[in-house]
Amino acid sequence: MKRTGEAPGKVILFGEHAVVYGAAAVALPLSKHVKVTLRDGSGQVDVRLPRRATIPDAHRAAAPVELLRRALGAAFDALDVRVDLGVPPMAGFGSSAALAVATLRALGTPKSKPKLLARAIDVESVAHGRPSGIDPAASIWGAPIRFQRTDRIRVKPLRIGAPVYVVVATAGVHGGTAPVVARIGETRRAAPQLIGSAMDTLGAAADAGVKGLRTGDLELVGRAMKIAQGILDGFGLVGLEVRAAVQTAEAAGALGAKMSGAGGTGGALVAVCATPTAARRVVRALKDRGVDGWVESYAALPTERSAR
Numbered sequence: 001m002k003r004t005g006e007a008p009g010k011v012i013l014f015g016e017h018a019v020v021y022g023a024a025a026v027a028l029p030l031s032k033h034v035k036v037t038l039r040d041g042s043g044q045v046d047v048r049l050p051r052r053a054t055i056p057d058a059h060r061a062a063a064p065v066e067l068l069r070r071a072l073g074a075a076f077d078a079l080d081v082r083v084d085l086g087v088p089p090m091a092g093f094g095s096s097a098a099l100a101v102a103t104l105r106a107l108g109t110p111k112s113k114p115k116l117l118a119r120a121i122d123v124e125s126v127a128h129g130r131p132s133g134i135d136p137a138a139s140i141w142g143a144p145i146r147f148q149r150t151d152r153i154r155v156k157p158l159r160i161g162a163p164v165y166v167v168v169a170t171a172g173v174h175g176g177t178a179p180v181v182a183r184i185g186e187t188r189r190a191a192p193q194l195i196g197s198a199m200d201t202l203g204a205a206a207d208a209g210v211k212g213l214r215t216g217d218l219e220l221v222g223r224a225m226k227i228a229q230g231i232l233d234g235f236g237l238v239g240l241e242v243r244a245a246v247q248t249a250e251a252a253g254a255l256g257a258k259m260s261g262a263g264g265t266g267g268a269l270v271a272v273c274a275t276p277t278a279a280r281r282v283v284r285a286l287k288d289r290g291v292d293g294w295v296e297s298y299a300a301l302p303t304e305r306s307a308r
């Protein structure tokens with residue numbers, strides 16, 4: 001018997017790190033997916049990587065086998081699993097969460113989005129320690145979302161007021177999410193008021209970004225991104241290559257650009273553009289600096305509904 005499940009990666013537009021402490025965040029699904037195929041077998045795992053990813057990437061990608069074991073439970077030993085990892089691993093694009101969601105979808109249970117999210121967060125914790133859940137939420141909803149986790153998780157798909165073109169890229173080396181989240185926790189314990197108010201500002205930037213996306217005011221989105229980038233840089237989360245790439249993207253015509261995801265020594269960055277032409281120009285300017293990126297586009301959604 002053969003069963004398949006598929007789920008997209010994600011990129012965080014606003015609210016990384018602050019989301020761990022209850023602030024609002026915004027995530028976008030990627031056109032790159034993870035596909036999982038389950039067949040009757042004996043616990044064999046075959047991971048196919050995206051073009052240009054390396055074997056160390058696969059090992060560092062939170063050991064897909066551990067994630068699969070957690071997702072499949074007792075069934076693991078009676079199945080052969082093929083993973084087509086279309087999402088670049090260890091880059092801040094949510095490959096672990098997408099693998100968790102795709103595996104649970106292949107199993108066919110649970111079906112409801114909130115239940116699937118709770119299961120995926122548990123599976124993802126193998127990779128991340130104590131994840132906020134934003135990665136699997138973006139992967140499950142498969143639409144731009146506003147995400148917030150306080151005493152409960154709230155996921156709201158966003159209606160986008162005007163088409164938005166987002167350049168997604170990576171620069172430098174991603175050092176892993178858990179150590180960076182732990183470091184921010186230590187700083188927060190040492191200076192709770194300072195870090196608390198900075199986190200509040202990151203949450204306010206996310207809400208300004210939500211407003212800009214809903215109303216089609218991409219200039220507002222860009223301004224909010226610049227403020228968020230400044231704070232994340234102050235936290236020491238923006239690697240040298242990412243900082244240079246953000247400046248390059250803005251000089252090439254992005255309305256705003258910032259690091260994305262955990263950050264640290266390097267990792268993902270995002271740049272928001274109003275037109276496909278501007279986005280292609282940003283991709284070319286980044287390429288000239290040796291930074292690989294691509295364009296994701298998000299069309300207006302006809303309706304908006306609260307999901308949880």
Ligand code: PMV
Pocket residue numbers: 012015016017018019020091092093094128130131132133134135177181260261262263
């Ligand atoms: O693993 P990344 O790079 O997508 O980062 C996840 C976002 C954090 O806010 C840093 C952690 C979390 O669990 O929300």
